[in-house]
Every structure is written in structure tokens, then in C-alpha cells.
Amino acid sequence: MNGLTVDSRVAGASPLLFTFNQPPQQAFTLAYPTTPVGHPIWQIPTPALVINPRKAVANYQAIQRAFPDATVGYTMKSNPNAMILDPIARLEDSWFEVASRPEIEVLARIGVGGDRVFYSNPVKQMSHIRAAIAGGVRLFAFDSASEVDKLAAFGLPLEVYVRMTVPHTGALWPLTHKFGVEAHTAVELLEMARARGLKPVGLAFHVGSQCVRPETWADALRTVAPAWAEARSRGIDLDLIDLGGGLPVAYTGPVPKPADVAAAVYRVLGETVPGAHRILLEPGRSVSASTSDMVLEVTGLAERPDGQTWLYLDGGVFSGLYEIPDGIRPAVRPILAEPRPLSMTTYRLAGPTCDSVDTLFEMRSPVELKVGDRLILKNTGAYVYGVGSTFNGFSVPEVYEASEWTLDMDEFPGIC
Amino acid sequence: MNGLTVDSRVAGASPLLFTFNQPPQQAFTLAYPTTPVGHPIWQIPTPALVINPRKAVANYQAIQRAFPDATVGYTMKSNPNAMILDPIARLEDSWFEVASRPEIEVLARIGVGGDRVFYSNPVKQMSHIRAAIAGGVRLFAFDSASEVDKLAAFGLPLEVYVRMTVPHTGALWPLTHKFGVEAHTAVELLEMARARGLKPVGLAFHVGSQCVRPETWADALRTVAPAWAEARSRGIDLDLIDLGGGLPVAYTGPVPKPADVAAAVYRVLGETVPGAHRILLEPGRSVSASTSDMVLEVTGLAERPDGQTWLYLDGGVFSGLYEIPDGIRPAVRPILAEPRPLSMTTYRLAGPTCDSVDTLFEMRSPVELKVGDRLILKNTGAYVYGVGSTFNGFSVPEVYEASEWTLDMDEFPGIC
Numbered sequence: 001m002n003g004l005t006v007d008s009r010v011a012g013a014s015p016l017l018f019t020f021n022q023p024p025q026q027a028f029t030l031a032y033p034t035t036p037v038g039h040p041i042w043q044i045p046t047p048a049l050v051i052n053p054r055k056a057v058a059n060y061q062a063i064q065r066a067f068p069d070a071t072v073g074y075t076m077k078s079n080p081n082a083m084i085l086d087p088i089a090r091l092e093d094s095w096f097e098v099a100s101r102p103e104i105e106v107l108a109r110i111g112v113g114g115d116r117v118f119y120s121n122p123v124k125q126m127s128h129i130r131a132a133i134a135g136g137v138r139l140f141a142f143d144s145a146s147e148v149d150k151l152a153a154f155g156l157p158l159e160v161y162v163r164m165t166v167p168h169t170g171a172l173w174p175l176t177h178k179f180g181v182e183a184h185t186a187v188e189l190l191e192m193a194r195a196r197g198l199k200p201v202g203l204a205f206h207v208g209s210q211c212v213r214p215e216t217w218a219d220a221l222r223t224v225a226p227a228w229a230e231a232r233s234r235g236i237d238l239d240l241i242d243l244g245g246g247l248p249v250a251y252t253g254p255v256p257k258p259a260d261v262a263a264a265v266y267r268v269l270g271e272t273v274p275g276a277h278r279i280l281l282e283p284g285r286s287v288s289a290s291t292s293d294m295v296l297e298v299t300g301l302a303e304r305p306d307g308q309t310w311l312y313l314d315g316g317v318f319s320g321l322y323e324i325p326d327g328i329r330p331a332v333r334p335i336l337a338e339p340r341p342l343s344m345t346t347y348r349l350a351g352p353t354c355d356s357v358d359t360l361f362e363m364r365s366p367v368e369l370k371v372g373d374r375l376i377l378k379n380t381g382a383y384v385y386g387v388g389s390t391f392n393g394f395s396v397p398e399v400y401e402a403s404e405w406t407l408d409m410d411e412f413p414g415i416c
Numbered sequence: 417m418n419g420l421t422v423d424s425r426v427a428g429a430s431p432l433l434f435t436f437n438q439p440p441q442q443a444f445t446l447a448y449p450t451t452p453v454g455h456p457i458w459q460i461p462t463p464a465l466v467i468n469p470r471k472a473v474a475n476y477q478a479i480q481r482a483f484p485d486a487t488v489g490y491t492m493k494s495n496p497n498a499m500i501l502d503p504i505a506r507l508e509d510s511w512f513e514v515a516s517r518p519e520i521e522v523l524a525r526i527g528v529g530g531d532r533v534f535y536s537n538p539v540k541q542m543s544h545i546r547a548a549i550a551g552g553v554r555l556f557a558f559d560s561a562s563e564v565d566k567l568a569a570f571g572l573p574l575e576v577y578v579r580m581t582v583p584h585t586g587a588l589w590p591l592t593h594k595f596g597v598e599a600h601t602a603v604e605l606l607e608m609a610r611a612r613g614l615k616p617v618g619l620a621f622h623v624g625s626q627c628v629r630p631e632t633w634a635d636a637l638r639t640v641a642p643a644w645a646e647a648r649s650r651g652i653d654l655d656l657i658d659l660g661g662g663l664p665v666a667y668t669g670p671v672p673k674p675a676d677v678a679a680a681v682y683r684v685l686g687e688t689v690p691g692a693h694r695i696l697l698e699p700g701r702s703v704s705a706s707t708s709d710m711v712l713e714v715t716g717l718a719e720r721p722d723g724q725t726w727l728y729l730d731g732g733v734f735s736g737l738y739e740i741p742d743g744i745r746p747a748v749r750p751i752l753a754e755p756r757p758l759s760m761t762t763y764r765l766a767g768p769t770c771d772s773v774d775t776l777f778e779m780r781s782p783v784e785l786k787v788g789d790r791l792i793l794k795n796t797g798a799y800v801y802g803v804g805s806t807f808n809g810f811s812v813p814e815v816y817e818a819s820e821w822t823l824d825m826d827e828f829p830g831i832c
Binding site (some may be wrong): 002030077080098099100101103106120121123126144145146147149150165173175176177178179180181182185297299301302303304305306308310312313314318326334348350352353354355356357358359360371386387388389390392393394395 | 494496514515516517518519522536537540541559560561562563565566581589591592593594595596597599601680686713715716717718719720721722723726728730734766767769770771772773774775787802803804805806807808809810811
């Protein structure tokens with residue numbers, strides 16, 4: 001097993017099924033398992049994003065089960081493909097979180113009315129608010145006086161909730177200060193909304209994306225508690241708490257489950273936000289990430305003056321993998337057609353464009369790779385579809401349904 | 417002039433045309449100049465990218481004049497809009513630099529054949545090489561043995577040149593090691609190409625994008641000189657040097673002109689790459705950036721716990737301004753319809769999406785801004801069009817021709 005280590009921290013890692021090539025008169029050679037050229041993983045045109053819609057429903061319902069009394073709004077920006085939206089929309093009790101008029105219009109076209117939508121973008125354009133109201137949306141986040149002006153301009157008792165800043169311990173991206181206010185401003189804004197004829201109903205927060213520390217949600221509730229109490233003491237009848245998103249995905253190792261976060265939340269919910277009969281959640285990544293895997297082809301290889309072996313692929317940052325430079329690291333599965341001995345090799349992955357920022361991550365492969373091999377990038381269902389461009393002429397990945405290609409992507413767990 | 421400073425380093429800065437509001441019995445007030453609501457800058461739907469195609473031709477020809485014996489290939493990835501490509505294509509002696517099959521196909525559709533195209537992406541897909549050859553392209557960059565295999569597979573004496581690494585002093589982005597080799601590898605690759613039936617003709621380099629130090633091109637020529645000499649001593653008849661791109665744009669201050677870079681180049685060209693009868697250039701940004709300005713609307717304002725005043729716009733990182741977090745900083749011109757006193761105010765600009773990475777830069781405005789004001793982001797013609805997405809449902813900027821909107825964008829120089 002010279003050079004071979006299977007990192008048990010890698011999500012979904014399974015023991016390699018070693019094949020023993022035994023030519024006469026030679027020692028055993030450990031070979032990387034091959035995938036026959038007739039297998040559909042070789043037929044699918046690359047770059048491809050292979051979606052399993054059933055996983056979207058399973059992930060969504062797992063969150064519902066963990067938070068049985070919550071309204072779970074799927075954050076559609078994480079993957080607005082119809083293969084994800086449609087099956088969730090068909091669930092009777094499903095909700096959606098939106099941030100713009102076009103998102104509301106997409107939902108309307110698949111039969112989701114405003115009564116199953118909340119609008120959590122704290123800063124909205126007037127024309128988008130108008131469209132949301134026309135579409136029946138009644139729940140709006142805000143966090144500034146200028147937003148009160150906009151929302152109040154419609155003369156309706158819209159239900160509004162204030163986005164607060166909270167600690168981001170354990171989140172992959174501590175959010176910037178783009179959104180959110182502190183306690184005294186939150187109370188001021190709730191009062192301002194009431195004075196302008198809006199109906200202030202609650203508070204919202206977001207612990208940051210890919211948050212692996214359940215206690216951070218409890219910390220957030222403790223952080224908003226004083227504003228909640230102060231508002232209620234001033235006669236503002238709050239009954240809604242929006243716990244935001246941030247539920248983590250097992251990209252390269254185990255992460256807390258929705259039930260772990262729920263346990264941390266329910267432990268402090270009653271004491272921190274008493275009377276919060278409506279609990280909102282905005283999961284995006286945790287619903288969509290594991291629905292999809294990206295299939296790419298190796299298009300080039302080069303030793304570089306930096307001492308690294310660079311491996312070029314037909315998909316990269318501009319194909320939608322824009323989160324990778326910021327820290328998301330999918331597990332990878334190399335696919336080979338012909339047998340090759342095991343040999344641990346480190347590669348620096350790069351996308352197809354001429355742009356030097358189009359580089360991905362360093363990968364330790366258990367086998368040397370060649371032009372024509374394929375790589376599966378696991379769990380690339382979130383923040384990939386819909387954010388790519390055709391920069392430099394390269395196509396964004398085509399989206400395929402796994403079952404239509406008779407593909408079971410669970411057959412290929414990530415190993416490096 | 418309390419609080420007002422006009423930073424003379426800002427490109428295109430012109431003195432403000434102060435209007436003196438003089439209500440009876442009050443002191444003079446310095447007001448920011450207004451733009452009447454009937455002006456087309458208010459009529460154009462935002463987010464907009466306003467293009468002046470004549471500037472593309474002027475910029476392209478200025479580079480031709482500075483390098484009179486060079487082949488100037490417009491790097492179309494920097495802006496592949498037809499309003500930029502068409503007028504350059506109509507010039508009799510124009511060339512284009514491409515990196516993919518779709519780029520070659522776009523050029524073919526506007527009458528540019530492979531005899532006016534060089535393919536500088538060092539790592540190409542076989543299917544793209546095949547399409548390039550079918551389209552008449554004969555000049556290809558490479559920098560790895562695996563690329564020799566691909567290019568040689570077609571059995572044609574394709575002209576090939578090796579991309580080398582060079583110092584990036586003065587470039588905004590020192591390139592990664594994604595592309596390029598050092599001298600001994602360069603010579604090996606040229607020999608390998610010759611042995612495989614290809615025709616090795618030269619060397620290429622790229623000093624890095626937005627390089628403000630002309631001497632860096634001379635340093636690059638000195639860096640490639642030993643490989644050039646060694647190859648010729650081995651009987652490889654090199655006659656082509658590709659000087660790459662990197663010519664800078666005056667985003668927020670003066671930068672060297674093409675003639676300054678040409679002077680540095682021609683001073684050392686003869687001694688470093690003797691016999692280089694063919695000189696290639698790959699300008700992208702320096703041709704396209706100043707052709708276009710982005711027009712955005714202010715959609716929100718908020719004081720945040722970080723002490724900053726955040727200003728929200730209907731365009732941002734996902735609208736195509738992806739280079740801004742990496743360091744490109746366009747000059748800005750605020751547009752107001754009603755008079756407002758001068759008052760220096762610092763804003764943190766942010767895009768419309770819910771994503772916290774969708775933030776732009778800090779701006780010192782000579783006037784307080786309100787929802788409904790507009791901002792012009794100057795010189796946003798490069799690496800903006802074609803790299804945006806509809807993330808979160810927000811539209812990419814529509815592209816308009818300045819003259820069709822009777823807009824002269826030079827009327828609005830950047831001031832902050």
C-alpha cells in the first residue's frame with residue numbers, strides 16, 4: 001500500500017475496491033478500480049451537473065422533521081433549477097425564501113403563490129416590493145429606515161421583521177456587515193415600522209454559511225433576546241423568529257445534522273424569544289448541495305516552475321465553482337477506464353480559461369491521472385447552478401437528471 | 417468648500433460645475449450639479465452597460481501605432497460583445513486572440529477567418545484544436561508535453577510557440593503558476609515539438625494584468641532571451657515573440673501609455689530576441705475597458721454596526737463586477753436630479769443580492785446620496801460583459817449603444 005492513504009475524514013469515503021492485477025511471474029500490483037467505457041459516466045457530455053431531485057425533497061423533509069413546528073423556506077438562490085424547485089413545490093407544506101422579483105415570478109409559474117413565500121432580502125427595490133405584494137407575499141425582512149419608507153409606501157399592514165447581526169463562530173464565511181443591526185437599532189426600526197402602518201412581527205438573523213457549530217444558533221438567540229424583550233415591553237407584539245440558514249453540508253468530513261442544530265435552538269428558544277409561535281428557517285445549501293455532482297474531464301497536465309503538477313479541467317471557477325477560492329472544497333472521485341497502479345499524486349486543479357484566477361484546489365489522488373480521465377466533484381448542487389458564465393467561450397455545465405442517464409451517483413463516493 | 421476635495425489622481429476628473437443656490441436672505445450654498453430628469457442618463461433602464469464602439473477602434477489603433485510592426489490580436493474574452501468585435505473586425509489589418517472553440521466560431525460568424533487569429537490558451541481541448549484547425553488557425557501557444565501530444569496528433573506542421581514565466585513587477589495581479597515554463601523546459605518543449613512534426617516558431621509571455629511598469633516588459637524579454645538563444649543555437653529557427661497583454665487602463669489615475677511600453681520593449685528587443693520578425697500583442701483590457709460605463713441605481717442605504725454607511729445598488733459582483741474584490745476600482749460619478757449641498761460622505765457600496773460577498777468598494781462622495789440617485793461606474797468595459805449571472809434572480813446589465821440613447825458618457829467623468 002505504498003503511498004496510499006484513504007483519509008477517513010473524507011465525507012462518504014468508502015474503501016476502494018482494489019483489483020489485483022496478477023500478470024504471470026510478477027508481484028501483485030494494487031490497481032485503482034476502473035469504470036468500463038460503456039458506463040454512462042463516460043457517455044454524459046462534460047462539463048455536466050448531474051442532479052438527483054429526490055435528494056432535494058429528502059433533505060428538505062429532514063429539516064422539517066428536525067424542526068417540526070418551523071416554516072422551512074427553501075432559499076432558492078442556492079439552486080433555482082426546476083429539478084430542485086418543482087419537487088419541493090409539490091410538497092403541501094413547503095415554503096420558499098426569495099430575494100428578488102424574478103425569483104417570485106419563477107415560483108408563481110410553478111404554482112407557488114405568495115402565501116408560501118417570505119422575502120428575506122433586507123434591502124429591496126421598490127419595483128420588486130410592488131411585484132411581491134401583487135403576488136401575495138406578506139412577510140418582509142428589513143434592517144434600515146430607508147427600507148421602512150419603501151415598505152410603508154404601499155399603505156398596507158405588511159408583516160415585517162428586522163434582521164439583526166449575531167456572532168458567526170464556526171461559520172465558513174463570517175458574514176460582512178452588509179446586513180443586520182444591533183439591539184437598539186432593531187427596536188427603533190420596529191417602532192418606526194409600527195408608526196408607519198406596517199406590522200412589526202419579529203426578528204431575523206443569519207449565523208453565516210456552512211456553520212458547523214450548533215451552539216452558534218443558541219448564541220444568536222441569546223444575542224437577539226434583549227431586543228425581543230425590549231420590543232415586547234414597548235407593546236410590539238412579536239411572534240416570529242427567523243433562524244436564517246447556515247446548516248452545514250458534509251463536503252469533506254462529518255458535520256452536525258439538522259437535529260443537532262434543532263436541539264441547540266429548542267434548548268434556549270422559550271427563554272430567549274418567548275411567544276415566538278412562528279419559527280422560520282431558510283436552508284439553501286443544506287437542501288441543494290448533495291443533490292448534484294459535477295462531472296469534468298481532464299484536458300491537460302503540466303509540471304510548473306512552482307514545483308506543482310497542474311491538472312486542467314473543462315470546468316472551473318467561471319463554470320459556477322466560484323465558492324472554491326473562498327473555501328468550499330468538494331470531495332472528488334477520479335474515473336479511469338483503463339487499469340493503472342495505485343500511486344499517490346498531488347495535483348493543483350485549474351479550470352479551462354486563460355484567467356489565472358480560474359484555479360480550484362490541491363488534491364491528493366490515489367492514482368496518477370491522464371488527459372481523458374474524468375473527475376466527479378461531489379455535492380456541487382449549491383451555489384454552482386446559475387452562477388456560471390460563458391467567460392472565454394467555455395460552456396457552463398449542462399444539467400442532467402441522474403435517472404435519465406441511468407446514473408446512480410452514490411456509486412461514486414468522493415475519495416480525495 | 418467645507419468637506420470637498422476633488423482628488424486630482426482620479427482619472428478623468430474635471431472641476432465640478434458648481435451651481436450657486438441663492439435663496440433670499442441666506443448664505444451661498446455650494447451645491448452638487450444636477451442632471452435634469454429629461455436627460456437620457458435618467459431614461460436608460462438600470463443596470464445598464466453603455467458602450468461606445470468607436471473607442472474600441474481608437475484604443476486598438478493606438479496600440480497598433482505604438483507598435484507599428486506588431487500583430488495586435490484583440491483578446492476577445494475581455495469583452496466579446498458584437499459592438500466591440502464588429503468594428504475591430506472591419507479593420508483590414510486586425511487580429512484576434514482566442515482561447516476556445518466558441519470564440520473562434522463567434523469570429524467566423526462576423527467574417528474573421530483563422531488567418532487573423534492566434535490561439536494563446538496554452539492548454540486546449542482536442543475538440544477545440546480540431547475546430548481551430550478546421551477554421552484555418554495555424555498559430556498555437558503551448559507549455560507542456562501533453563499539449564505537444566495533442567497538437568501533433570493532427571499531423572500538420574502547425575506553428576507553435578512556448579509560453580514562459582516572467583516577473584510580474586507592477587502588475588495588479590501577479591499571475592499564478594497556472595501557465596508558463598522556465599528556460600530549460602521551454603527549449604525542451606520546442607525540441608519536442610520539432611521532433612513531433614510541429615513547427616516551433618517562438619516564445620510567449622504575459623507580464624500580468626494591468627501592469628503599470630513598462631520596464632517589466634523589458635525584464636520579461638531579458639528573462640526569455642537565454643531560451644531564445646539556446647533554441648536558435650540548436651537550429652530551431654525562432655522568429656516570433658508574443659509580448660502578451662497587460663497594458664494598463666487609467667481606472668483611478670494616470671498610467672503608462674502603449675508608447676511607453678513600446679519604448680521599453682524596442683530598447684531591448686533586438687538584443688534579447690534577435691530575428692523576431694513577428695511580434696504579437698494580446699491587448700484585452702486596454703482595448704475594451706474605456707469603451708463602456710455602467711449605470712446603476714441607488715436602491716438602499718443603511719448605517720451598520722461596523723460604523724460604515726452602506727449604499728446598495730442594483731448591480732454588483734454577480735452583475736459582472738467580479739474583478740472588484742480582486743482590486744479593480746472604477747472611478748464613479750454620482751447623478752442627482754435635485755440640488756443638494758456639497759457634503760463629503762464615505763459609502764461602502766454593495767450589490768443587490770443577499771450574498772455577503774456581493775460588496776464592492778469604499779467611495780468618498782462629494783454629496784450625500786439617496787435612494788433613486790444613480791451612479792456611473794466608469795471604464796467598466798473589460799471583464800464585466802459576459803461574466804455576470806442571474807444569481808438570486810437579479811438581471812445582468814443590459815448593453816446599450818451610447819449613441820442610440822443620445823448619450824455622451826464623456827459628459828460624466830469619474831469624480832470619486
